[in-house]
Amino acid sequence: MHVFIFGAGASKASQTCFEYSQESPLANELFDDRYVATAQRVAIKPDELKQHKAEADKCGSVEEYISQLSRKLLNDSKLLPQSEVQKTQKDLGRITFYIWELLREVSETCSHEDAYITLMNKLKDKSIPFGLINFNYDVLL
16 A cells, blocks of 8 residues: 655645646745735735734744734733724634635646646556545645
């Protein structure tokens, strides 16, 4: 049996013919300017996207930034002004919908030239038993 393990960047490397704006982003690329149209569809303005990117960069990663916002609500919500709690809730909600929309768009841009499809077709043609381990949010799913 062959086992294939996919990690960070696998989807980006598998794409061969997409527009730059439709590439699977790495986690720390989620707030890049090229995704501004997607952000606007979920009511995140271009300047807000830049602010999220700046905050994520300051935290060291998008994951840490989102974790920090979540901790702020869980741990500090009773200490913060209601307006700040509401803004943080709104930011987290919009970020959630933004990431969902972005990944949906990327997933729907798959083509028959995608390297994942090429790999799956070769495995199927050779009747090779295989397993997949995937550590991504990934279009392979």
